[in-house]
Each structure stands twice: as C-alpha cells, then as structure tokens.
Amino acid sequence: MRFEGLHHVTCITGDAPGNVDFYTRVLGLRMVKKTVNQDDPTVYHLFYADEDGSPGADITFFEYPGARRGRAGAGMVHTITFRVASEDALEFWDVRLGAEGIATRRSDGRLGFDDPEGLGLELAVVSTSDAPLAAHHPDIPAEHALQGFDSVRAFSADPEASRRLLEETLGFVPTGPAAWEVRGAIRGGHYAYDPPPASDAGVPGAGTVHHVAFASNMDEQDAWLDAVRAAGQSASGVIDRFWFRSIYFREPSGVLFELATMGPGFTIDEEADHLGEALILPPAFEHLRAQIEPVLTPLPDPRATWVG
Numbered sequence: 001m002r003f004e005g006l007h008h009v010t011c012i013t014g015d016a017p018g019n020v021d022f023y024t025r026v027l028g029l030r031m032v033k034k035t036v037n038q039d040d041p042t043v044y045h046l047f048y049a050d051e052d053g054s055p056g057a058d059i060t061f062f063e064y065p066g067a068r069r070g071r072a073g074a075g076m077v078h079t080i081t082f083r084v085a086s087e088d089a090l091e092f093w094d095v096r097l098g099a100e101g102i103a104t105r106r107s108d109g110r111l112g113f114d115d116p117e118g119l120g121l122e123l124a125v126v127s128t129s130d131a132p133l134a135a136h137h138p139d140i141p142a143e144h145a146l147q148g149f150d151s152v153r154a155f156s157a158d159p160e161a162s163r164r165l166l167e168e169t170l171g172f173v174p175t176g177p178a179a180w181e182v183r184g185a186i187r188g189g190h191y192a193y194d195p196p197p198a199s200d201a202g203v204p205g206a207g208t209v210h211h212v213a214f215a216s217n218m219d220e221q222d223a224w225l226d227a228v229r230a231a232g233q234s235a236s237g238v239i240d241r242f243w244f245r246s247i248y249f250r251e252p253s254g255v256l257f258e259l260a261t262m263g264p265g266f267t268i269d270e271e272a273d274h275l276g277e278a279l280i281l282p283p284a285f286e287h288l289r290a291q292i293e294p295v296l297t298p299l300p301d302p303r304a305t306w307v308g
Helices: 016-026 087-099 161-170 218-230 285-297
Strands: 006-013 029-038 040-049 058-063 079-085 102-105 110-114 120-125 150-157 173-176 177-183 189-194 207-216 245-250 256-261
Touching: 006 016, 006 040, 006 150, 016 029, 016 040, 016 058, 016 150, 040 285, 079 087, 079 218, 087 102, 087 110, 087 120, 110 161, 110 245, 150 207, 161 173, 207 218, 218 256
Parallel strands: 006 058, 079 120, 150 189, 207 256
Antiparallel strands: 006 207, 029 040, 040 058, 079 150, 102 110, 110 120, 173 177, 177 189, 245 256
C-alpha cells in the first residue's frame, strides 16, 4: 500500500471573510466546499483547492471567530509548500503578494511568505510528472497558477522517534536525514522535520496547522487502520466524513495525521460548476441547518463578482 501524496492540510483561522479573500482572490484557489466542522458544527470548515476539488490541492480551515494568533512549535507543521511551474511564476507571485502588502522571502526556486494570520506558506518550482492541480482565476495566468501541494514541514525535537512508523508502517521513503517522499501510483509529495524553535513553545490558534492528511485508496482504509494500530498507535477508527473517510492519530513527534480516502469527492452533493457557492451540510447534519446557519459568519460566493 502507498499513499498518493498529500490529501489535504487543515488549518485554523479567526477570520473567515479575510481567509476567503486571501485564498480565493489573492492566491487564486477555488472554494470547493463551504461546510462545517463535523466535530463542532457551530464553526465553518472551508475547503480551497484546484478547479475540481482534487485531493493533493486542498487547504482547509476551521473558523473560530476572533481566535488569537497561534505559533508553530514542536509537534506542529510550520510550512506548507505549493508547486508552481517556473521561476517566472515565482516572479509573478513576488510582485502580486507585494502589491497586497505581503512580505516575501525569495531563495533559489522558492518563495516564502505568511498568510495574513501568520501561517507559513511557500511556493516552489518543482519538476514532476504529476498532473498540475490548478484553479482558474481571471487575474492569474494559467501558467503561473498554484499546482497543488509539494510538501509540509513540521518541527520535531526527535525525528528519529518517528522514523520507524513513517518508513516501516506508512511507507514513507527517506530522501534526507529528516525528510521523506510519500508517493503512490499517480501522485507524490514530501514530509520533513526541522528543529523546533529553541525557546518558543507551540501555541495552537489562528494561523497554525491543525492536521495533515495523506491520500489513501478507497479499498485500503481498513488495512491502514490495522497497520497503524499494529504499530502501537492509538487511532480513531475509520470515520465517515461523507466526502471521504478518515483515520486520525498522532505520530511520535506529535503531529496529528489523518489518512483520508481519495473519494467519494466533493461532487457527490454539488455540481462541479457550482462547488463552494452555498453552505453544504453532510446528510447527518442537515436537520440542524436552522440552528447552524444563524451562528456562522456570512460569506459571499467568491466568484459571484467575476467579470468575463
């Protein structure tokens, strides 16, 4: 069994309207599902991805209105890297982000920056045979669009504590002292550790990553659960999230992992042309709509004002 790279990365925001504006208008991603946190349906779960809502391009956010700013520390993901096609794309994004007042950090083949709440993001020029997972946006040339995830980097004081689980159980292939490739038949990505900040402990909150999900084939989920438990990890069991099925556990460095199936997908309850336009509740929550909608922050359809 092998994972098909990253499935999604879920983060926390304290400002859903600002979050929608940044990830759809500035970064050009498509809102592909506007729903609620199934463990706390009083708050949003917002999904941004490529045009089709594909696993491998899906950054998601729980909104806790007014949540204080967090800080990544040991056992937390600190940087999410998206692929782009060229150095010209990096130049485009350097200029575009600068015009939005976003400070950037340019290095060879990479452009780092933080979202408005401090979440660490990066764009990297990546040569790969993987299909580009891009969204359409009228202000972003197709050749410069974000093309899906390349990697996540986490802080760990002891990467060796995680090695056996990552390599022997989860099938990660080492590419460096504390770095691995996660690759299946059609797609791959990377996972790596860096030393944590010397003096600052992590603080969950706005602008931090809640968990990282790896993409499982539909018929392998039960086998993954058995493998993870056989390795001594305390796992959640298989949870039906309607659009995919999930297993959760913390790997030894403390990062919360999710194993999420490649389907059924976001078009199971919305037409592809209208993803993300309306509040969609999984069937198990539909009877709560009258209670849920009044407590959620009103959000517009990001594409409603598009011209042309």
